[in-house]
Structures are given as C-alpha cells and as structure tokens.
Amino acid sequence: MKRNKTHQLVLFAMFASLTTVMTLLFRIPIPSAQGYVNIGDTILLLAALILGPAAGFWAGAIGSALADMIAGYAMYIPFTFFVKGLEGLFAGVLYKKTGKIYFAVFIPAIWMTAGYFLTDWFLYGLAAAFAASPMNLLQGIVGAAFAIILYKVLMPILK
Numbered sequence: 001m002k003r004n005k006t007h008q009l010v011l012f013a014m015f016a017s018l019t020t021v022m023t024l025l026f027r028i029p030i031p032s033a034q035g036y037v038n039i040g041d042t043i044l045l046l047a048a049l050i051l052g053p054a055a056g057f058w059a060g061a062i063g064s065a066l067a068d069m070i071a072g073y074a075m076y077i078p079f080t081f082f083v084k085g086l087e088g089l090f091a092g093v094l095y096k097k098t099g100k101i102y103f104a105v106f107i108p109a110i111w112m113t114a115g116y117f118l119t120d121w122f123l124y125g126l127a128a129a130f131a132a133s134p135m136n137l138l139q140g141i142v143g144a145a146f147a148i149i150l151y152k153v154l155m156p157i158l159k
Contacts (some may be wrong), residue, residue, distance in 0.1 A: 008051075012058045015047035019063025024071060037135050040064055041112065041143025042150065044084060045105050048092035049151050050158065056088025075123060083115030105147050109140025 003011070023040030044063060048056025064084035068076045087108040095104035113136045121129035 008055075011051055012047075012055050015043060015051070015055055015059035016063035016066070019043040019047070019059045020067045020070070023064060023067035027071070037139040037142075038067075039139075039143055039146060040067060041084075041087065041109070041140060042146040044088040045091050045108065045143060045147035046150050046154075048088045048108075049095050049101065049104065049147065050154070051092075052096060053089045053092030056090075056092035057085045058088070060088030061085030076119065079115070079119040079123075083112055083119065086115070087112045101148055101151065105144035106141070109137070109144045112140045113137045 019040045022043050023038040026039050028037040040063065044056055044060035047059035061081045061084055065077045065081040068074065068080050073080075090108040090111055091104050094107060095101060098104065113133055116136045117129045117133050119129075120132050
C-alpha cells in the first residue's frame with residue numbers, strides 16, 4: 001500500500017505511542033538491578049516488520065525513551081533512545097533484507113540485551129550489568145515471540 005508522508009507520520013506516532021503504553025502497562029521490576037521487564041519491544045518490533053526500519057527506529061527510540069521519562073528512569077533516556085531505536089532499525093533492515101521473521105526479531109533482542117548490558121555497566125557497574133542481563137534477554141525473547149504472533153495475525157488483515 002502506498003502511503004503519503006502524513007499517513008506515514010501518523011503511523012510512526014501511533015506505534016511510538018503504543019510502545020510507550022505497552023512498556024508502562026505491563027511492567028515487572030527487576031529486583032537485582034534498576035529497571036523493569038516490559039512488552040514494549042513487541043510493538044517496536046511489530047512496527048519494524050509492518051512499516052520498515054524507520055518506523056522500527058522511531059517507535060523504539062521515542063516510544064521507549066518516553067516510557068523511561070514517565071516511569072521515572074530519566075538516567076536511561078539517552079541510552080534507551082539509542083538501544084531501542086537501533087533494535088527497531090535492525091529488525092526492519094533484517095526483515096527487509098532476508099524476509100526471515102524469526103531472524104529479524106531475535107537478533108535485535110540479543111542487541112537490546114547487549115546494549116543494556118553496556119548501559120548498566122556504565123551506570124551501575126559490572127555486577128549490576130550481569131544481574132540485569134537475564135531479565136533483559138527474557139524481555140527481548142518474549143517481545144520477539146509476541147511480535148511474531150501479532151504479525152502473523154495482523155498481516156492477512158492489513159493486506
């Protein structure tokens with residue numbers, strides 16, 4: 001479907017907003033580190049799969065950073081913008097290049113885990129980074145799995 005710039009901007013904003021909402025609505029605190037597990041990754045990955053790399057980037061960067069701001073994790077905002085934005089961008093690029101949905105969502109989940117490992121190491125030290133990594137990986141895997149399910153449900157409707 002051909003979209004004009006206004007339509008595309010509205011879709012990007014909708015996915016960024018949904019990323020924020022899903023990040024804040026379903027939060028499980030990580031007891032051994034700062035932050036929480038959420039399913040915002042599902043929406044940013046879905047944006048990347050449906051609309052492409054740019055939508056994945058902006059939904060991830062803006063939607064997730066806004067969730068950090070609202071939730072009181074201001075120290076994470078610049079890191080989240082970068083980590084989640086690239087997660088969405090990578091998903092969109094990988095899906096566009098390979099057409100392999102599993103590859104396109106699980107590789108970015110590993111990137112997100114690595115990105116937050118580096119973030120937590122920088123902010124809190126190596127022990128905190130190791131402590132948070134399993135939950136970040138779980139979040140990435142769950143987000144990827146839900147994105148695949150939603151994509152398979154929505155694509156017949158959207159075509």
